[in-house]
Amino acid sequence: MPFVCRHRESGVIVAAWQRNVYDLPYYGVLWWETGEDAERESEARLSECGYDDISSWETVEVTESRVKLMNVKLNNNDARTVVLERDGSIQVSFERP
Template identity: 45%
Template sequence: MPYVLKHAPTGTILACVQRNGYELAYYGVLLWEQPPTAAQMPEALAEAGIAPDEVAGKVQDWEPLVLTEHDVKMANVKLRNDPRRVLVYRNGSLHAQ
């Protein structure tokens, strides 16, 4: 099962611009096959452009969340490859804003 990072206070799922297997850029959720380590979490925040001095920049406020493959696909569909959209996990479901 894939893991994502969720900002505990807001429910925001970490997403950023990435490259697929064809080296094409897309905006989607960051995934791990295992829960991200303490070393991987600040790297992921930096990759998403979140600085340590920002409100969401505190690593301790982020927690691993396991999703189904279907949820991951739906998460990326809801993001619509648009960095202005924010994905939130609330009450067991994903919502885009």
């Protein structure tokens, strides 16, 4: 199952501009296939996305369908952020942590 970075306090999931398999740009959730990959690469990706306090983030495991749902909620709009609440619900916000 995929792993994503979640802000410990706000629940925000890290998203960024990326390129799909067709080399088209899209704004979506950053995810890794394994926890080891996430732990190894997340700090650099968080810095690239402009997040300074790396210790405020945790790596969490989610299903692939949840990643897809988060990307749908982002709607390819970098003004939006996705929040994964403690109860598992997914919300959209326009604030960054």
